[in-house]
Amino acid sequence: MSDAGDVDVPEPSDPPDRESGSVQVLGTAHVSQASVDEVTETVREESPDMVAVELDEGRYRQMQGGTPDDIQAEDLLSGNTVFQFLAYWMLSYVQSRLGDQFDIEPGADMRAAIESAEKNGHGVALVDRDIQITIQRFWARLSFVEKLKMVGGLALGVTDPRTIGITFGAVVGACFGFVFAAIVAPFVGLGDLMLFGVTGQVGLQYAGAVSGGTIVGGLVGLICLPSLDNAGDATGGFLNGFSVRVIAGIVLGLLTGVALVVTETFVGPVSASALENVGTYSIRGLVGVLAGLGIGAIVGGLCGIALDVLTTDVDDVDEIDIEEMTDGDVVAAMMEEFRRFSPGGAEALIDERDAYIAHNLHALSQKGYDVLAVVGAGHKAGIERYLEDPESLPPLESISETDSGRRFSVVKVFGYLVMAVFVGFFLLLIMAGVQDAFLFRLFAAWFLFNGFFAFTLARLGGARWASAGIGGAVAWLTSINPLLAPGWFAGYVELKYRPVNVRDIQVLNEIIGDTERPLGEAVEDMFDVPLFRLIMIVALTNIGSLIATVLFPFVVLPYLAPDIGGVDALFAELLRGAENSLELIRGYFS
Structure with a gap:
């Protein structure tokens, strides 16, 4: 990720003339107006030397109106960048839904802490781990099933899970049906049975011309034809530019294929035998696709129901009382639920960040600062536990680097x-x-x-x-x-x-x-x-x-x-x- 240099990150002021300072941890809900008010009031009353916020440099710059970080091309070759952004998107989506539900901007508590510190002349410290490292480690710790649950939860925002299941199942079923009918069936003696009597050379040639012309023409139209957005507009919005290009290519491919068979003009690799082979594969494949669509839709529907059950907790925010999210018992229950969902993900997203933030807070107090730390309520207990026993903190290097992901x-x-x-x-x-x-x-x-x-x-x-x-x-x-x-x-x-x-x-x-x-x-x-x-x-x-x-x-x-x-x-x-x-x-x- 590239640094957005149009917003300067806060620099700590000179430490006070004292041997050691103190740390007070204030747990907030990131989408709670009550938390915003509490942050403002606490900063005013406590008057700390430093207000530490649960942000890294990138998120601070973005919150302050800086240019968002771009993905750099070299980052993509690290292997999992795109998938990490899926995880980041999922977490952002859940927080955005909560913000919309309770009519407050996500992160308003951190913004209030920064503004209150600057207004009262206090320093600001960014104590959280870089979001990219957190997301990378979080994604690496998720199992395949946990990743599927997350992506399913994100998909729920677009459409019903049953629709997702039926669509996905139908597509996969159609693909497997085509492979079986067109490729596997001949090896097990079912090839001719799936041609439904279309065995003549001319009939197979026409079948090959129609199917080949449709597929090749559609691809040529999509890939090679210039933008036809204006033609799409001419249809009154009934067809978009994408559809017009595909349809134009299919029509051109069909006319060309049929013309070759009618005139018996076979050119290069488009020979009579080649069209017969394509026709054979196409008829068998069509039978397999139709069968696969039906079977896949049924199986996909069942999977959609299971997806609905698995992801209900991800998308359901209506029953949450946001003001209770800062209550210790409620937060503990939510954290325990997340650990049941993904022990490894909870370690990267919660435990490691608790330790990372505690490292930074302890370092500030050792320099003599009195610190008010404004963090999400889910981190409060873990941070305080580490601050009470700094010797239990893991080495900072072990939680500051990307996860190698060397596992089965x-x-x-x-x-x-x-x-x-x-x-x-x-x-x-x-x-x-x-x-x-x-x-x-x-x-x-x-x-x-x-x-x-x-x-x-x-x-x-x-x-x-x-x-x-x-x-x-x-x-x-x-x-x-x-x-x-x-x-x-x-x-x-x-x-x-x-x-x-x-x-x-x-x-x-x-x-x-x-x-x-x-x-x-x-x-x-x-x-x-x-x-x-x-x-x-x-x-x-x-x-x-x-x-x-x-x-x-x-x-x-x-x-x-x-x-x-x-x-x-x-x-x-x-x-x-x-x-x-x-x-x-x-x-x-x-």
């Missing part, structure tokens, strides 16, 4: 497994003595197949040509390396043209909080927010590469295998490569 990860295990299969596949073919020409075609297909999916989905996410191009160009490598992802590189380039900062989160909160806004309009408005578009570009680029990696052995290899005698011959070459490798190893150790 299913995603990383899957990534390493894919990498091992990919490298082993090529090594076995090399050991079998397969011709270099075939290996080159195989690698070129891997490069182009991964690049196409990553590039296309990046463009669907709204990436610029340069960003999508970089994501597509590196997808072949990143799809076999679990430590890299093409979305990071696409996002890296995108940030050169599309600055993103924390103010985007406020805009997203406003969009989600507008319950009167139609879902389609809300999603479209969210795509206009640079942060959300960046998240979608990174995510979709990575998804594109993942899809290509999964489909490659089922879709591409069967087309390349005939070059060396077919799929059976390819497996025979792999077996021969394994035998040659074992003989080489035996010879080395004998």
